[in-house]
Amino acid sequence: MHELNEDIRDKEIRLIGSQGEQLGIMAADAALKIADEQGLDLVKISPQATPPVCKLMNYGKFRFEQSKREKEARKNQHVVEIKEIRMSPGIDVGDFNTKLKNAQKFIADGNRVKVSVRFRGREMAHTDIGRGLLDKFAEQCAEIASLDKGAKLEGRMMSIFLSPKGGK
Numbered sequence: 001m002h003e004l005n006e007d008i009r010d011k012e013i014r015l016i017g018s019q020g021e022q023l024g025i026m027a028a029d030a031a032l033k034i035a036d037e038q039g040l041d042l043v044k045i046s047p048q049a050t051p052p053v054c055k056l057m058n059y060g061k062f063r064f065e066q067s068k069r070e071k072e073a074r075k076n077q078h079v080v081e082i083k084e085i086r087m088s089p090g091i092d093v094g095d096f097n098t099k100l101k102n103a104q105k106f107i108a109d110g111n112r113v114k115v116s117v118r119f120r121g122r123e124m125a126h127t128d129i130g131r132g133l134l135d136k137f138a139e140q141c142a143e144i145a146s147l148d149k150g151a152k153l154e155g156r157m158m159s160i161f162l163s164p165k166g167g168k
Contacts, residue, residue, distance in 0.1 A: 002043050002044055002045065002059075003043070003044040003047065004041055004042065004043055004044075004059060005032060005035065005041055005042050006032070008028050008032075008042060008044050008052075008054060009028070010028050010051065010052050011027065011028065012025055012026060012027055012028065012051050013025070013026065013027075013028050013031055013044075013051050013052050013053070013054045014049070014051050014052070014053045014054070015031045015034070015054055015055075015056070016045075016053065016054070016055040016056070017055075017056055018038070018040055018055075018056045018057055018058075025051055028042075028054075031054060034056065035056050038056060040056045040057055040058055041056070041057060041058065041059040042054050042055075042056060043055050043056075043057055043059055043062070078110055080110060080111055080112060081111045081112070082111070082112045082113070082114055082161075083103075083106040083111050083112070083113050083114070084113070084114045084115075084116065085099050085102060085103050085113060085114070085115045085116070086116050086117075086118060087099060087115070087116070087117050087118075087133065088117065088118055088119075088120070088123070089117055089119060089123050089126065089129045089130045089133065090123075091133065096133075096137075099115075099137075100137065100140055100141070103115065103137070103141060103162070104141060104144060104145075107141065107144050107145045107162060107163075107164045108144065108164075110164055111164075112148070112161060112162065112163045112164075113141075113145070113161070113162045113163075114159055114160075114161055115134060115137050115138075115159060115160050115161075115162065116157050116158065116159035116160075117130035117133055117134060117157070117158045117159070118156060118157055119156045119157070119158070120156070124156065127153060127158060130151075130158045131151045131158060134151045134158060134159070134160045135151065137160070138160055138162065141162055143165075144164065144165060145162040145163060145164055145165060146162070146163060146164075146165050147160060147161070147162060148160075148161035148162065148163050149161045
């Protein structure tokens with residue numbers, strides 16, 4: 001937080017005018033008097049400098065514009081989510097294509113996608129089918145997504161991670 005007006009206790013300061021012009025080194029109370037005459041606030045902008053640097057400005061307006069800039073920056077940032085697509089080893093072509101379309105839509109929106117195959121009961125003996133399914137899925141998404149992590153078996157789930165290519 002900035003120090004304002006009477007809070008500035010330094011003996012001498014370097015003063016900068018409201019348009020950015022150098023007004024030189026002077027006593028803090030003399031600078032405060034100049035600020036009062038111009039109807040502006042005296043704000044310490046660089047406390048670690050010797051002598052500390054203070055500027056004449058309308059502090060309320062400065063804070064308002066700063067919060068406006070921060071709000072604009074927050075509005076423009078995109079939070080990358082991890083979307084999950086689940087399949088079973090016995091998935092049919094139609095269902096596979098539907099899941100593929102959904103994954104491609106998620107990737108186009110700039111999100112990462114976790115594709116997982118769940119093995120139940122005897123399916124655990126045929127994890128190679130699930131691996132083939134995941135490899136095929138990654139191959140189908142190859143032009144818009146890159147494979148982050150290869151197929152990995154964790155408990156009864158085997159999964160891969162896809163993330164969008166390019167600067168999204």
